[in-house]
Amino acid sequence: MIEAYDLSKEFNGNFWAVEGVSLNVQAGQILALLGQNGAGKTTTVRMLNALLTPTRGWARVAGYDVIKNPQEVRSNVGVLTEQHGLYVRMTGDEYLDYFGRVYRLSAEKRKARAVYLLDYFGLTEAAKRRTGEYSKGMKQKLAMARALIHDPAVLLLDEPTSAMDPEASRLARDEIARLKSSQRTIIICTHNLVEAETLADHVAIIYRGKILLSGALDELKRQVLGAAEYEAKFAESYDAEALDLPAGVEIVARNATRLRFRIESPQTTNPSLVAALTSRGARVVSFYEVPRTLEQVYLRTMERAQETTYAE
Amino acid sequence: MRNNWDGIWLVARREFVDQFRDWRIIAPMIIMIGLFPFIADANTREAINFMNRYGGDLILERLVPFVVLVIGFFPLAFTLGVALEAFVGEKERGTIEPLLNSPLTDSQIYLGKLLVGIATPLIASYLSTGLYLALLLRRAVTFPSAYILLLILLLTFAHAVLMVSSAIIISVQATSIRAANLLASFVVMPVAFILQGETTLIFWGDEEVLWYAIVAVTLLSGLLVRLGLAHFRREYLLGREIDTLNLKRLARLFSDRFTGKAKGIFNWYREELPLTLAQLRTPLLIVITISAVAVFASYGWTIVQIPAYITITPERAEELRAYALSNASSLEMISSQLPAPVLFYHNARAILAIFLLGIASFGVLGLGLFLVNMGLVGGVLGAAKLIGFSPLLTFFAGVAPHGVFELTAFFLATAAMVKAGAQLVTPQTERSMGETLIVSIADWCRVFVGIVLPLLAVAAMIEIYATPYILKAAFGL
Numbered sequence: 001m002i003e004a005y006d007l008s009k010e011f012n013g014n015f016w017a018v019e020g021v022s023l024n025v026q027a028g029q030i031l032a033l034l035g036q037n038g039a040g041k042t043t044t045v046r047m048l049n050a051l052l053t054p055t056r057g058w059a060r061v062a063g064y065d066v067i068k069n070p071q072e073v074r075s076n077v078g079v080l081t082e083q084h085g086l087y088v089r090m091t092g093d094e095y096l097d098y099f100g101r102v103y104r105l106s107a108e109k110r111k112a113r114a115v116y117l118l119d120y121f122g123l124t125e126a127a128k129r130r131t132g133e134y135s136k137g138m139k140q141k142l143a144m145a146r147a148l149i150h151d152p153a154v155l156l157l158d159e160p161t162s163a164m165d166p167e168a169s170r171l172a173r174d175e176i177a178r179l180k181s182s183q184r185t186i187i188i189c190t191h192n193l194v195e196a197e198t199l200a201d202h203v204a205i206i207y208r209g210k211i212l213l214s215g216a217l218d219e220l221k222r223q224v225l226g227a228a229e230y231e232a233k234f235a236e237s238y239d240a241e242a243l244d245l246p247a248g249v250e251i252v253a254r255n256a257t258r259l260r261f262r263i264e265s266p267q268t269t270n271p272s273l274v275a276a277l278t279s280r281g282a283r284v285v286s287f288y289e290v291p292r293t294l295e296q297v298y299l300r301t302m303e304r305a306q307e308t309t310y311a312e
Numbered sequence: 313m314r315n316n317w318d319g320i321w322l323v324a325r326r327e328f329v330d331q332f333r334d335w336r337i338i339a340p341m342i343i344m345i346g347l348f349p350f351i352a353d354a355n356t357r358e359a360i361n362f363m364n365r366y367g368g369d370l371i372l373e374r375l376v377p378f379v380v381l382v383i384g385f386f387p388l389a390f391t392l393g394v395a396l397e398a399f400v401g402e403k404e405r406g407t408i409e410p411l412l413n414s415p416l417t418d419s420q421i422y423l424g425k426l427l428v429g430i431a432t433p434l435i436a437s438y439l440s441t442g443l444y445l446a447l448l449l450r451r452a453v454t455f456p457s458a459y460i461l462l463l464i465l466l467l468t469f470a471h472a473v474l475m476v477s478s479a480i481i482i483s484v485q486a487t488s489i490r491a492a493n494l495l496a497s498f499v500v501m502p503v504a505f506i507l508q509g510e511t512t513l514i515f516w517g518d519e520e521v522l523w524y525a526i527v528a529v530t531l532l533s534g535l536l537v538r539l540g541l542a543h544f545r546r547e548y549l550l551g552r553e554i555d556t557l558n559l560k561r562l563a564r565l566f567s568d569r570f571t572g573k574a575k576g577i578f579n580w581y582r583e584e585l586p587l588t589l590a591q592l593r594t595p596l597l598i599v600i601t602i603s604a605v606a607v608f609a610s611y612g613w614t615i616v617q618i619p620a621y622i623t624i625t626p627e628r629a630e631e632l633r634a635y636a637l638s639n640a641s642s643l644e645m646i647s648s649q650l651p652a653p654v655l656f657y658h659n660a661r662a663i664l665a666i667f668l669l670g671i672a673s674f675g676v677l678g679l680g681l682f683l684v685n686m687g688l689v690g691g692v693l694g695a696a697k698l699i700g701f702s703p704l705l706t707f708f709a710g711v712a713p714h715g716v717f718e719l720t721a722f723f724l725a726t727a728a729m730v731k732a733g734a735q736l737v738t739p740q741t742e743r744s745m746g747e748t749l750i751v752s753i754a755d756w757c758r759v760f761v762g763i764v765l766p767l768l769a770v771a772a773m774i775e776i777y778a779t780p781y782i783l784k785a786a787f788g789l
Contacts, residue, residue, distance in 0.1 A: 013561065049413055052547050075415040083406035087326070089333040101322055102414045146410060 006057035017043040018209045030186040032200035040209040041189040045156045062153045078152035084143040088132030103150035117145035136163040155186045197294040207305045224297045229290040231260045235283035246272045323424025349444035384468035387436035395429030395479035396492045412546045422544045429476040470529035477536035535674045538737040543745040569754035595727035603686040610687035614694025632699040643780030656772035663725045675733025682726045709786035718771035721764040728759040
């Protein structure tokens, strides 16, 4: 589990890379940390892994204080760094064995974990080759395997699938989902918003070192994009003038065979809306929620943030 | 302890194995290790031929240990790159972060790198030396004794530790391999100078003195390792991409530390300076104790050893005493030859030299220069005793009047220097190495400007305008 309060980091006495970040990620949850390059994602992750000492605030990771117990924190966290950071003259299996030793795994466990991870990421055949000969994607997969070698309780993943081919990305995502289901706590820093939406339960958007927005994805969509929108498609032209809309429903777009509604409480209103449509002779072909993506949330949030910055 | 060693060994072993997988490292190393002994052997052969023709057996006898020392030094110089890129190289290649993310402690990572940094040059150095000695067996020349060889091997070891511990500090602090390589001259050149000094000792033939060189170099190496460990922080390895020299910020740091929270000069004397002085208690005690030891040791050495070199008969003593008294009778004229401001400048400069040497060597060399000064006091008193004057009277009439101020100034400045040196090798969680240096200099300057300079000014006035009269009165002139 990860808890952080008012986590802040100042560099050179005059630049706050991260300011007042508070997070709470429970076991079995994934938080996607989103933001532009240089927004403070990596600095936040480095503080959570006790690599940088916070200038202000505190954080507890896997039950340990990042300031008082940095070694314990690092023992219980698996980190995938922005750069793969492989030793290019080591072979794949030597590399995993080395980090297994670093994390003080027994010989049997090291071997078992290395065999499992190499096999899982499809690197078994390349295990005896020097990592310098690996393709970019293979290097990324091996780096991911390194982060998982000690089966950590907490995972901090910086761009976990960048440079991976679609198949490998899928494998990585599956492994992250599996880890989530086995009660691991995970933070992903990514620019891949589709991936973040697929994997994350919670999202935090960071801008110039400050968290602009954070929460469950549905909440954020509602908060940023407004109430949910639903679209009804009709078999033939339909005149909605006579339609008696239930409270909390508003028509936001229309053409001859479609109507789009903004609905405050879909759970309670939708049954009566559908009933109203059919009772008024509408031949409804489909009634569905208009998909709203994390990308929209992100872009809208950044737009507002930039407007505020310029205004200031 | 076992876990600690395991971590160090883990870091060192990987790096050691890794470098031997790179032919770009191995090939030049093998060529250098193999080539130098043969060149040196050829030179030895020519030297033997030359000496056989023109004489000079003594030089030949000393030449071989000298060549062994040099042969040992060359591999240290060219394998220094391994240590220089220990951290900054990994940083540039992006491999440092996974290591820093691991549960290995700072000291395990640092000492692991240090271990492999020392092992590689040392192995190269000893292999080269061994090869030269093997080649030497074929020559008609006196083989160095086991004792001399042991001394030289120990010196080589001390050089390796000194160079590598400096190189590792550079590697941690540098932001690029290029910068680290440029800074390497600051490691190789001082060690080359030390080597020249040791060479002189070898040719002089006083091997016992080499032990002092071994102890001094080892002590300095130990302090460098301590300095490196004290300032090794994961954060800096990741946080600094481009190092900009912010002179304004450094100046502000210095002035903030120097002035403290004082609102004016009187407030500074009343509130701030006592805080600095309170921190000098322990160093002051150390400085006073060792200076007392230096004075007594020097005094004792003078009265015991000088008669062994110079025969002082009662007549000769009388002659010297008369000469000293005749000089002393015109002492009041000294103010025209040596005005008080010149004496003040001389003493201030000596204190500054002690500080500069001290800050460059974490206090060691500065303390050495200070002890030489204290030794002179003991030597003068010993000389007075030898020619029949009372050392106590000489001290109280000739040294104490201005010494009360001058010695106090020297003690305080040296104590502040010792503290500054110790501060540098003490872990500072809040400050970088550069900031610690600035703060240490500011602390020393507080004492120097606030107390030492005024005391030296008073001492100079007394020494020029009062001490001559007190001396004359004391000796009845």
